[in-house]
Amino acid sequence: MLIRHPLDIPPSEITDPARYAARRKFIQTLLLAGGAGALGVARGNPPAATPGASLGKLQSSPFSLTDDKATPFKSVTSYGNFYEFGPDKESPARHAHRLRTRPWSITVDGEVKTAKTFAIEDILNWAPLEERIYRMRCVEGWSAVIPWVGFPFSELLKRVEPTGNARFVEFWSLADPEQMPFVRLPLLDWPYVEALRLDEARHPLTILAVGMYGETMPKQNGAPLRLVIPWKYGFKGAKSIVRIRFVEKQPATAWTKAGPDEYGFYSNVNPDVPHKRWSQSHERRLGEFFKRKTLPFNGYAEQVAGLYAGMDLRKYF
Ligand SMILES: Nc1nc2c(c(=O)[nH]1)N[C@H]1C(S)=C(S)[C@@H](COP(=O)(O)O)O[C@H]1N2
Numbered sequence: 421m422l423i424r425h426p427l428d429i430p431p432s433e434i435t436d437p438a439r440y441a442a443r444r445k446f447i448q449t450l451l452l453a454g455g456a457g458a459l460g461v462a463r464g465n466p467p468a469a470t471p472g473a474s475l476g477k478l479q480s481s482p483f484s485l486t487d488d489k490a491t492p493f494k495s496v497t498s499y500g501n502f503y504e505f506g507p508d509k510e511s512p513a514r515h516a517h518r519l520r521t522r523p524w525s526i527t528v529d530g531e532v533k534t535a536k537t538f539a540i541e542d543i544l545n546w547a548p549l550e551e552r553i554y555r556m557r558c559v560e561g562w563s564a565v566i567p568w569v570g571f572p573f574s575e576l577l578k579r580v581e582p583t584g585n586a587r588f589v590e591f592w593s594l595a596d597p598e599q600m601p602f603v604r605l606p607l608l609d610w611p612y613v614e615a616l617r618l619d620e621a622r623h624p625l626t627i628l629a630v631g632m633y634g635e636t637m638p639k640q641n642g643a644p645l646r647l648v649i650p651w652k653y654g655f656k657g658a659k660s661i662v663r664i665r666f667v668e669k670q671p672a673t674a675w676t677k678a679g680p681d682e683y684g685f686y687s688n689v690n691p692d693v694p695h696k697r698w699s700q701s702h703e704r705r706l707g708e709f710f711k712r713k714t715l716p717f718n719g720y721a722e723q724v725a726g727l728y729a730g731m732d733l734r735k736y737f
């Protein structure tokens with residue numbers, strides 16, 4: 421396989437511009453050598469992003485626990501990971517316009533009394549939408565402060581009844597090669613599936629986000645609905661979700677499959693547990709120059725450390 425797992429490359433351009441440039445060049449060469457045509461992705465300038473629609477009046481939330489100022493919208497929408505649209509940080513903004521977010525529905529199945537499919541229009545009416553300003557930390561060393569719009573995952577639990585066997589929840593992203601050109605390449609084992617323990621999913625900080633900065637979710641950030649868990653590395657937050665499945669056993673996930681000794685199931689932000697190939701002690705906020713110290717559980721220890729009482733966090737990384 422040509423590219424086994426993309427995060428095999430050190431923390432990112434912000435810490436190692438030379439390595440990053442070399443990797444980009446490699447992928448560009450790959451695409452120019454016929455890949456771009458085969459994938460049906462255009463080169464040249466990206467089309468203008470679809471403007472977001474206002475989500476109206478939002479509840480402010482007591483769970484906006486940070487006073488840090490929000491990262492500029494432009495940074496958060498032009499730099500990120502969404503491998504279905506390509507492996508470098510600019511790919512999602514360039515290609516995500518191909519995603520069709522209506523009609524959209526989400527199927528909830530597995531260990532539930534009755535499997536159900538919900539239309540996105542109904543989901544948007546489940547609860548008053550809240551603004552949640554969260555610190556976010558990517559495993560690659562960059563971070564951001566994002567005013568998400570959404571509601572607690574627990575709203576879903578009011579509408580489906582997990583069986584007594586349900587101990588974990590999987591979140592499945594869409595994997596449609598017609599809309600997501602890079603699903604044709606074996607960058608990851610598609611579809612992108614992430615998962616949480618049921619008590620982590622139920623925690624009031626865990627939200628299903630339908631927007632950010634007061635507007636509907638930009639496609640590159642996971643429209644129309646994605647998961648956000650602020651105390652975990654960013655890759656746990658699956659984008660553009662089409663299926664939520666309750667299961668009994670801890671499942672394999674996109675990143676534990678890609679690198680089992682590098683990406684653990686828990687992936688709680690932990691400055692004391694380095695990634696196999698780089699330190700996790702510091703981070704760089706998008707748009708800032710100096711690095712900041714990374715905090716245990718990304719600054720949410722007071723709220724979530726209890727979920728892991730008695731667990732060896734070096735073993736369960
Ligand atoms: N389906 C899907 N979800 C995904 C990813 C992805 O490649 N595909 N990347 C993850 C990673 S590594 C990060 S850091 C965050 C980035 O989210 P953002 O672009 O909104 O900051 O999305 C996560 N969710």
Ligand SMILES: [Mo]
Nearest residue numbers: 558559654655
């Ligand atoms: Mo990430």
